[in-house]
Amino acid sequence: AQTIHQWPVAEIKAVGSPLSLGCTIKGKSSPNLYWYWQATGGTLQQLFYSITVGQVESVVQLNLSASRPKDDQFILSTEKLLLSHSGFYLCAWSPPWGGKDTQYFGPGTRLLVL
Amino acid sequence: GDSVTQTEGQVALSEEDFLTIHCNYSASGYPALFWYVQYPGEGPQFLFRASRDKEKGSSRGFEATYDKGTTSFHLRKASVQESDSAVYYCALGEDNYAQGLTFGLGTRVSVFP
Numbered sequence: 001a002q003t004i005h006q007w008p009v010a011e012i013k014a015v016g017s018p019l020s021l022g023c024t025i026k027g028k029s030s031p032n033l034y035w036y037w038q039a040t041g042g043t044l045q046q047l048f049y050s051i052t053v054g055q056v057e058s059v060v061q062l063n064l065s066a067s068r069p070k071d072d073q074f075i076l077s078t079e080k081l082l083l084s085h086s087g088f089y090l091c092a093w094s095p096p097w098g099g100k101d102t103q104y105f106g107p108g109t110r111l112l113v114l
Numbered sequence: 115g116d117s118v119t120q121t122e123g124q125v126a127l128s129e130e131d132f133l134t135i136h137c138n139y140s141a142s143g144y145p146a147l148f149w150y151v152q153y154p155g156e157g158p159q160f161l162f163r164a165s166r167d168k169e170k171g172s173s174r175g176f177e178a179t180y181d182k183g184t185t186s187f188h189l190r191k192a193s194v195q196e197s198d199s200a201v202y203y204c205a206l207g208e209d210n211y212a213q214g215l216t217f218g219l220g221t222r223v224s225v226f227p
Contacts, residue, residue: 034214036214042219042220043203043217043218043219043220044158044203044215044217046214049214059214090157090158092157092214100145100146100165100207100208100209101146101207102148102160102163103160103207103214103215105150105157105158105159105160106157107156107157108155108157110155
């Protein structure tokens with residue numbers, strides 16, 4: 001069975017500080033990987049997707065970047081946090097077959113920027 | 115671009131009531147449609163999907179039928195329980211390879227004993 005792990009569970013950070021969030025998927029080879037952001041009480045907004053190691057596509061610009069250093073790992077980062085970065089960050093994976101496939105979400109990382 | 119509209123922002127029900135959440139979509143192609151459920155502090159959980167006209171998806175007593183004519187995928191459950199209290203999201207996925215799902219704004223369902 002596939003498992004998806006996100007770290008850290010929660011972060012409280014200062015404006016202007018750097019950030020790195022991680023996601024690991026076990027039990028699935030070459031998955032498509034996604035980062036979503038969810039404001040408190042809001043819907044899910046896709047940020048990035050990756051179909052292979054070293055290749056990441058940006059969907060929206062939020063002064064964030066993403067990287068896929070390994071087949072099973074997806075990293076979200078920024079050098080300077082903004083207040084608007086607060087929210088719930090979700091990593092998801094889908095089979096490596098196409099855009100209509102089901103996506104499975106991780107438990108999320110809650111970020112508060114002060 | 116693609117979009118998903120959920121008519122109800124919040125729904126309050128008593129246990130054993132019938133639940134309907136309306137979902138309509140707009141897409142350029144022939145999308146797959148999904149329902150997800152999200153409990154407080156957790157990531158969304160996949161409920162079920164449908165990918166062709168008149169196909170019914172179901173799980174945990176919830177069901178929805180893909181209707182291409184009315185561009186709808188309404189979620190229904192005959193008898194809700196307090197444990198069904200959560201936020202429900204309708205979503206669509208297109209053939210655009212490896213792009214993500216487009217989600218509706220979500221419907222918060224509160225079930226009271």
